[in-house]
Amino acid sequence: MVMMCDYYSLCLALSMAVVMSASTMWSWGGRSYNMLSYWAGFDQLSSSLVFLVAIVTGVAYFSASEEEAGEMSMMIVFGSVIAVLIFICARLFPFFFMFEASLVPMFAMIVGWGYQPERSQAAISMMLYTSTGSLPLFLFIGWVAKSTGSDSIILLKLMGTSGGLSWFLWFAAVLGFLIKMPLFGLHGWLPKAHVEAPVSGSVILAGIMLKFGGYGLMRFMWIFEWDSCSPLSDLLLVVAVWGGFVSTWLCVIQADMKSLIAYSSISHMSFVMAGILSCTTVGWSAALILMISHGLSSPILFSIANYSYNLYQSRSMVLCKGLLKLQPMLAVIWFGGSVVAVAFPPSCGFFAEIGLISSGFMQSVGVGVVMGLVCFMSFAYSFFLYMSVVHGGTSSLMKSSGEEKSFGHLVLIEAMALIIIMAMCIDLFFLS
DSSP: OHHHHHHHHHHHHHHHHHHHHHHHHHOOOOOOOSSSSSSSSOOOOHHHHHHHHHHHHHHHHHOHHHHHHHHHHHHHHHHHHHHHHHHHBOOOHHHHHHHHHHHHHHHHHHHHHHHSHHHHHHHHHHHHHHHHHHHHHHHHHHHHHHSSSSSSSHHHHHHHHTTTTOOHHHHHHHHHOOOOOOOOOTTTTTHHHHSSSSSHHHIIIIIIIIIHHHHHHHHHHHTGGGGGGGHHHHHHHHHHHHHHHHHHHHTOOOHHHHHHHHEEEEEEHHHHHHHHHHHHHHOOOOHHHHHHHHHHHHHHHHHHHHHHHHHSSOOBHHHHHHHHHHHHHHHHHHHHHHHTTTTOTSSSSHHHHHHHHHHHHHOOOOHHHHHHHHHHHHHHHHHHHHHHHHSSSSTTTSSSTTTOOHHHHHHHHHHHHHHEEEEEEEEEEGGO
């Protein structure tokens, strides 16, 4: 009875959040920033990501087992509330504090509900990486507040404070966001955290936490006008595209399902980073759409990988085979998750990747060609994952009477349907 009450209360809260954020997206658009109070404000970027938080929170809650959901519900809600505060915060110091506080629930989920003894090492690695990168961000915010006398986002935008920013200050400002996304080379914490985290932790990490980096990068570029330091943006764009290309090849050689999905997240977020750093309208719009698409599709893959793990007691693609024969419903969801992950039309990710490749060609032909190759490789490793798990002879590891979580399946199907539906109203996400 208590669990059913939790289901209904969470569904009600999520429905209210979805309605509020969706109505905001319908009512206005563009880059105009509306103040809710002295501390909070929103625009289309923040309201779209609040919408994402509402959906991912539901997927995280219902993907866990009943025992885990009951114990982790507080951490899931705590992390979601912090995420919403990050996206609507209108002042830099509170934004930074929430940005750092988001590590607390994820650290607790990895250490408290992780599966392997190495979970403590993964959690500490995550804290060290992200906290080290955030120190220059804190110093930059302090310097800005001292120089201008304010940390208000809207006042800093109106004052136009970009004139005296050197490339060193720019790099200090965005380093924490590059680690959080993460930029390839600064990604060492992410695969470990994904592999050791429980399924709800992986869902929140991929669906919400990685978007903090993209949101922070877009917000700071909007406030301080990135064009004042274009050589650095060009360098980071090349590194992001190269990192996305290398990540796709790392996906090809992975044998662990969770590890493959984790590296695919690095590849997708490298695309997002390249679109943002292109400093073009189409690149920004496509980056936002891909963040939403990845935030919905990656949790789906982590959830169904966890269902498969419960059946096989293994994440190895060598050992997990023949899912179609005994669990056809799960096999169908594997197919749907793989399709939306590779941005197959008419999913919104398809339009996002078209826009990102276009923005790449605006920078140079080489960048556009490499981004196109990354898209092709994503098809290869995603369907290799699907074919390995679903087809083939039935594995002796599979439980003969594995129980399916019908409610969890329903949530995943609805999330996939939402990705398709979003493609029909794709213009709502374009920033004018």
